[in-house]
Amino acid sequence: MATVDPFAVPAGVAGYLEWCSGTLFINRTFEAWKAYQGRPQGAPLDSATQALLQTITHETYHFLQITVTGFAYQFACLLFGEIRKQINPPLDETRLRELRASPPEPSAGLRFLAGFLDEPDADGLSTRDILESAAFLYEYKTHYTGLSAQGYSSLLEANCPSPEYRKAYDLTVKVLGNRAFDEYLSLSVAALCFAEPNKVFVDILSAARNCRHVRAVEYIRSIASRVAARHQAIGSAAQVAFEGTSPLGKLQHPIYTPAVVALNNSSFDPFEVLTNPSYLGRGVAESLVRPILLKDGVLWLPSATMERLKSNHPLEDQMRATVIMGAIALGITSNRINVASYRKL
Numbered sequence: 001m002a003t004v005d006p007f008a009v010p011a012g013v014a015g016y017l018e019w020c021s022g023t024l025f026i027n028r029t030f031e032a033w034k035a036y037q038g039r040p041q042g043a044p045l046d047s048a049t050q051a052l053l054q055t056i057t058h059e060t061y062h063f064l065q066i067t068v069t070g071f072a073y074q075f076a077c078l079l080f081g082e083i084r085k086q087i088n089p090p091l092d093e094t095r096l097r098e099l100r101a102s103p104p105e106p107s108a109g110l111r112f113l114a115g116f117l118d119e120p121d122a123d124g125l126s127t128r129d130i131l132e133s134a135a136f137l138y139e140y141k142t143h144y145t146g147l148s149a150q151g152y153s154s155l156l157e158a159n160c161p162s163p164e165y166r167k168a169y170d171l172t173v174k175v176l177g178n179r180a181f182d183e184y185l186s187l188s189v190a191a192l193c194f195a196e197p198n199k200v201f202v203d204i205l206s207a208a209r210n211c212r213h214v215r216a217v218e219y220i221r222s223i224a225s226r227v228a229a230r231h232q233a234i235g236s237a238a239q240v241a242f243e244g245t246s247p248l249g250k251l252q253h254p255i256y257t258p259a260v261v262a263l264n265n266s267s268f269d270p271f272e273v274l275t276n277p278s279y280l281g282r283g284v285a286e287s288l289v290r291p292i293l294l295k296d297g298v299l300w301l302p303s304a305t306m307e308r309l310k311s312n313h314p315l316e317d318q319m320r321a322t323v324i325m326g327a328i329a330l331g332i333t334s335n336r337i338n339v340a341s342y343r344k345l
Contacts (some may be wrong), residue, residue: 014055017062020079021326022255023291024059028052030298050143057280058139063290065131066237067259068270069192070245072131073237075113077251082109083329089321096324103332110333120198125168127197133168134188134274136160137181142277149181168201175205183208185275186216190223195232195247203227216275238264254322259290291323299323 015026028036036049045053066072086107087099106114117128140155141147147155153173156166172180172187190204191197207226213219224233235245237260244250263270273279292300 014052015059016055017059018326018329019062019066019076020083020329021291021322022063022066022076022253022259023293023323023326024056024063025293026052026056027295029296030294030300033294033298033300054139054143057142057277058135060280060290061135061138061274062131063259064263064274065134065192066256067263068237068274069189070234070236070240071127071192071194071197073240073253073256073260074234074246074248074251075117076256077240077253078248079110079113079329080253080325082107082113083325083332086110086332087325087328089325091324096328099328103328106332114333121202123171123202125171125198125201126164129164129167130188130191130197130201132162132164133166134185136165137169137184138274138277142280149178152181171201172205176208179208179213183213183219186213186219186271187223189216189271189274190220193220193224193233193235194227195234200227200231203230215272217269217271220271220275236270238270255291293323293327 013027015024017024026033036052062072066076086104091099117131118126120126137152140152144151144155156169160166168188169180169184172184176183187201187204187208191201194200204223204227207223211219211222211226232247233245234240234247235243237256239245240251241257241260242250263273268279290302292302294300
């Protein structure tokens with residue numbers, strides 16, 4: 001087997017979220033990242049930096065999906081558990097070098113989880129389609145001020161890198177027309193509060209035909225209540241973490257659970273965060289426990305996270321260990337099973 005360095009971002013890739021650990025891998029050196037962080041507000045961007053910004057938004061949205069919706073949170077916790085069982089921490093230097101040089105084959109449990117994301121319903125829709133269509137729409141709403149339904153349709157025709165980035169959105173357009181542009185994010189959140197998002201999605205679209213879109217949280221709850229009798233609801237990430245609404249009981253994760261707590265204790269409504277891109281500009285991402293690993297192996301943390309760590313050294317040690325586990329997870333899953341989607345520069 002060829003040597004793999006799971007701490008390295010592949011050439012030509014802007015970045016990606018590693019779902020097991022919650023680590024955002026960014027293809028920039030620490031010096032370049034500092035320069036980006038210190039750039040003047042409103043400064044013109046070259047195409048590579050624009051692509052990087054859109055990637056960060058897209059992958060941060062996936063992080064938010066995990067910290068808000070029950071399905072995505074449950075999936076990430078199960079993924080973390082499978083990786084943990086397979087690599088059996090704690091790791092000494094010898095074992096870590098072995099795992100980096102020759103990652104093991106994915107376990108049966110990992111293959112099942114990855115397959116569950118891509119399992120189609122009767123109409124060929126997968127849960128990955130729902131996740132990615134939402135992240136792609138959010139990304140473009142964030143970076144293209146004044147974008148309309150017609151403008152987004154044109155962008156999809158010109159710039160969509162893969163079918164999963166538009167498939168669920170296109171289905172919504174077929175049912176709701178131009179309403180899809182304003183309502184798809186809310187509908188995707190509603191679906192991701194069920195145990196099998198792709199199998200509830202068509203019923204959610206049917207319910208949306210006669211449901212007035214008001215404030216996101218009321219709309220999501222109204223839509224979910226109309227289909228709950230026919231599908232298994234598991235609720236939000238907070239409900240899975242602390243109320244045990246998952247069939248597997250209360251699930252915890254060293255990175256995502258503190259982020260769930262931080263988001264729910266903030267002044268932001270978690271459902272509004274997932275449906276209104278303006279919240280990213282109000283400090284939502286900064287408030288999360290969200291590790292970022294740079295090209296030269298430097299771990300960068302948002303300032304709010306650093307403040308939390310000043311008085312909680314065990315959390316810092318746990319976070320660094322989780323990032324290492326995430327890097328190894330990429331070595332195990334990369335090019336074998338499809339969990340993280342890479343965004344090109």
